Amino acid sequence: MSLTHLQRLEAESIHIMREVVAEAERPVMLYSVGKDSSVMLHLAAKAFYPSRPPFPLLHVDTTWKFKAMYEMRDRMSKEIGADLLVYKNPEALAQNINPFDHGSSLHTDIWKTQGLKQALDHYGFDVAFGGARRDEEKSRAKERIFSFRNAAHRWDPKDQRPELWRLYNARKHKGESIRVFPISNWTELDIWQYIHLENIPIVPLYFSAPRPVVNRDGTLIMVDDERMRLNPGETPEVKSVRFRTLGCYPLTGAVESTAETLPQIIQEMLLTSTSERQGRKIDHDQAASMEKKKQEGYF
Amino acid sequence: MAHQDALIAQDIDAYLKVHETKSMLRFLTCGSVDDGKSTLIGRLLYDSKMIFEDQLAALESDSKTVGTQGGAIDFALLVDGLAAEREQGITIDVAYRFFSTEKRKFIVADTPGHEQYTRNMVTGASTADAAIILIDARKGVLTQTRRHSYLVKLLGIRHVILAINKMDLVNWSRETFDKILADYRVFAEKIGITTFTAIPMSALNGDNILDRSAHTPWYDGPTLMGLLEVLPVEDDLAAKPFRMPVQWVNRPNLDFRGFSGLVATGTVKRGDQIRALPSARTSTVERIVTKDGDLEQAVAGQSITITLKDEIDISRGDVIVCANAPAQVADQFETTIVWMDDQPMLPGRALLMKLGARTVGASITEPKYKVNVNTMEHVAAKRLELNEIGVCNVSLDTPVAFEAYTESRDLGGFILIDRFTNRTAGAGMIHFALRRSENIHWQALEVSKAARASLKRQSPAVLWFTGLSGAGKSTIANLVEKKLHSLGRHTYLLDGDNVRHGLNRDLGFTDEDRVENIRRVAEVSRLMAEAGLIVLVSFISPFRAERRMARTRVGDEDFIEIHIDTPLAVAESRDVKGLYKKARAGQLKNFTGIDSPYETPEAPELRIDTTDLSPEEAAEQICAYLQSRGSHA
Structure with a gap:
């Protein structure tokens, strides 16, 4: 009996989670309600069964997420039987930081980056699970599974511990903390396949549906609640759209789509990129060399 | 890719079915940029993976501005912007890349560093099933080829692929290929690499990567991808005796006491007789519990929770093994150590060793010798510096269950942790236990x-x-x-x-x-x-x-x-x-x-x-x- 790639990835992620729970004093799982978080939660339920996941979920809330995300968050934490901690940066709350008045980077920094640090200090968590994957971008490719932060939450890329075999060194001094990425070795396709295979609930926003949107410089922004500021003369129109990633609704672009099922989403993801690639290839002046390669049977 | 695209468009469910049963292979690429390593990895990613539009756009513009292929796509740029990393002062160590075909998902460990080569390559090799050793056909077997091969052998990688690259630059000469093959075989046998596959290729042009090259009618072996897709993966592990390091004791309530871990080797079935080490207490497997339902059996590589018929004391770090072929227990070993810290390894200093799920106090004796990784010579040494490899005895403050590294990576490979900085200061591989300690029994004294x-x-x-x-x-x-x-x-x-x-x-x-x-x-x-x-x-x-x-x-x-x-x-x-x-x-x-x-x-x-x-x-x-x-x- 040989294991499939998804079985191996699952076993590896579970192993990582158990190492953390065995070695950390106060672990927490960062829960962003997105698809990667959904997979992490599912894996956590498996890793400790029949026990409930022995750590709380932490949602660093910006107050600007989609309504559907809040519904999902409350439902899933109840189903999984984990404590849900919601942290909202009190300074951001007091100053009413929002994407419209303060811009996306300030909004994100104060609510999310500062909020996360505050939350970890506030609750005294020493290890936090995150859902980052190595395939997301080049610089992530060499990120460790156990990533260290000093007492000021800073990451020193020059001082990363080598990770060999299945051995993770989780020792740290007081005040230091570790971010652990159990799904480091999963790709986006692995995530979608696993969601499909395991029937993992995800936020409905990933599926296409008629939704009210406005077009801002080519980006479709959904009008999710009455706080959305419309430009003069701007009226939302209903389009069949879905979201490939989820965040604060005024900062998250929708794509026009008809994908209403998981296989259709996966199909769309795969075809968009391949057709894009093929479309672009012809544009360029090395068409001749490509032609030669095609003759030789490469593509 | 063409037929895959068709299947995606026509029958996504059929496509998903195919991809759900893929296996996974982890491999390591050894060689420098000059050998075409980045080009090879870039080529594999490009030829097999769906590359997203932003990545492609970046690749095309980078190829024009900083590429080395006269404006044509420079596959090496897909892998990384090494120069950019250097400018940012980011340590270049081990990067992991992913691609997949219909048959397999691949995880590539890429270790581009030159300065920290040993540490990085050992890290990347520790999880690899296969290694691709690149040779520039114009240069043949070099010192670095020998170094890479030694480390590949040291880390116990079973499948060695000799990628004889840049064959286009030697006019696809069969004589050149045969000469390199013969040279390598002599060296490989000396260090104990008995089987390997040599492939003539051009990573730049794609010859013998995905498809057979028209330039090598004299070569009847597999293409690189063809080989990567069929290499056996960890198939031997399930046939070995059962071993599972206990990571966590699962106690949701007083009626349930389970032991959670990842099966390192072998197979476990309901009703099997087991032994817990080091205590040597025995019991019988009652259930193999997973959230998806109880299993009749579990194999190497699976994360499971087992319950036992008897209430025996087992805690994190113990190893559950089959009763009829238990692992050994010892507190002194001969090992090979790879030192990874800026602070040198000084004999006798107190360290921590993590082996499986157990962390114990350890100290290391003076090296018997260190190995010159370029010449394989044994050199006398008092200490090990960063990136040095030596054979040393290790003594622990408590006995642990183990296997020789050649039998099990999970029970024979360990890391050494500095007690003060908490850094991972070294890694090691167990050869065998030293009997000395067993024969000197502690004399219990009556006057306290x-x-x-x-x-x-x-x-x-x-x-x-x-x-x-x-x-x-x-x-x-x-x-x-x-x-x-x-x-x-x-x-x-x-x-x-x-x-x-x-x-x-x-x-x-x-x-x-x-x-x-x-x-x-x-x-x-x-x-x-x-x-x-x-x-x-x-x-x-x-x-x-x-x-x-x-x-x-x-x-x-x-x-x-x-x-x-x-x-x-x-x-x-x-x-x-x-x-x-x-x-x-x-x-x-x-x-x-x-x-x-x-x-x-x-x-x-x-x-x-x-x-x-x-x-x-x-x-x-x-x-x-x-x-x-x-x-x-």
Whole structure:
């Protein structure tokens, strides 16, 4: 009996989670309600069964997420039987930081980056699970599974511990903390396949549906609640759209789509990129060399 | 890709079905950029993976501006912007990349670093099933080829692929290919690589990567991708005896007690007889529990939870093994160590070893030899520096279950952790257990330490005076001993200089010798404390690690660390023995505070600042502390 790639990835992620729970004093799982978080939660339920996941979920809330995300968050934490901690940066709350008045980077920094640090200090968590994957971008490719932060939450890329075999060194001094990425070795396709295979609930926003949107410089922004500021003369129109990633609704672009099922989403993801690639290839002046390669049977 | 695209469009469910049953292969690429390594990886990613539009756009524009292929797509750029990383000062070490075909998902460990090559390659190799060793066809087998091959063999990678690249630049010459193959075979056999597959290729042009090249009609072996897709993956692990390190004891309620772990080797079935190590207690597997339902059996690579018929004591770090072929248990091993820390490995220093799910105290002996990774020569060594590899004995403070590394990576591979910095300082592979320790049994003594001490009506203690040369340690220790003696306490003063005239006369002042110096004194002071004495130790003892070791040997309750804290300038101005003068003049090497470090104690029981204190006042303070502690009451 040989294991499939998804079985191996699952076993590896579970192993990582158990190492953390065995070695950390106060672990927490960062829960962003997105698809990667959904997979992490599912894996956590498996890793400790029949026990409930022995750590709380932490949602660093910006107050600007989609309504559907809040519904999902409350439902899933109840189903999984984990404590849900919601942290909202009190300074951001007091100053009413929002994407419209303060811009996306300030909004994100104060609510999310500062909020996360505050939350970890506030609750005294020493290890936090995150859902980052190595395939997301080049610089992530060499990120460790156990990533260290000093007492000021800073990451020193020059001082990363080598990770060999299945051995993770989780020792740290007081005040230091570790971010652990159990799904480091999963790709986006692995995530979608696993969601499909395991029937993992995800936020409905990933599926296409008629939704009210406005077009801002080519980006479709959904009008999710009455706080959305419309430009003069701007009226939302209903389009069949879905979201490939989820965040604060005024900062998250929708794509026009008809994908209403998981296989259709996966199909769309795969075809968009391949057709894009093929479309672009012809544009360029090395068409001749490509032609030669095609003759030789490469593509 | 073409037919895959068609399947995605026509029948996504069928496509998903195919991809759900894929296997996974992890491999390592060895070679430098000059060999075309990045080009090869870029080519594999490009030819097999769906590359997203943003990545492609970046690749095309980068190829034009910084590419090396005259504006054509430079596949190497897909892999990384090494230059950019260097500019940002980011350590270039191990990067992991992913691609997949219909049959397999692949994880590529790419180790581009040159400076830290050994550390990085060993890290990447530790999880790899296969290794691609690149050779530039124009250059043949080089020193680096030998180094890569040695490390691949050392880390136990089973499948070796010799990618003889840039064949287009030697006119696809079969003679060249055969010559390289023959050269390599001679070398490979010498280091124990018995099988490998050599493929003539051009990563740049894609020859023999995905499809057979028209240029090599004389080659009838597989293409690179063809081979990668069929190499057996961890198939041998399931056939070995069952072993599972226990990561976590699962106790949701009083009725359930499960042991969670990842099966390292073998197969476990319901009803199997098992043994827990090191306790050697036996029981029977009752259930194999997963959230998706109980399993009849589980195999190597699966994360499971098992329950047993009997209530036996098992905790994290124990290993559950099949009863009929249990693993060995030992506390001393011969190993190969790869040192990964900037601080050198000094024999005798106290470290932590993590093996499976167990972390134990460990110390390493002087290397038997170190290996020159370029020539495979054995070289005599006193220590291991960063990126050096040596064969050393390791001694643990408690016995552990293990396997030879060649039998099991999970039970034979370990990391070494620095107790102070918590860094992963080294990695090692177990060869075999040393029998020595098993044959020397601890003699249980009937008269105890407490009994001996009570005869003297005192509590034994070790007062460990540490500080710079000339700080006043010996003067103060002398006064303290006089006071204790006058109170009727039975004491003994171990003085650094005096001990160096006898017990430690064979030791010098190198870091290695300082470690051994303190180890011996710690042992002697422990024996004296066992005898019921109050021991005063007056040693510079400059390193935290050794003071920690002494504390561990003596026991925390009896160990009193006293830092005689005199600023260097003050100690130097006193210079009672004239040593600072000599050291400053360069006549005395490795002098603490001058050209050898003193690591200030972080949490001594007592810190005596002698700047404004006379030795008598300092001795008073120490006696008052002992009084308050009841140590000599």
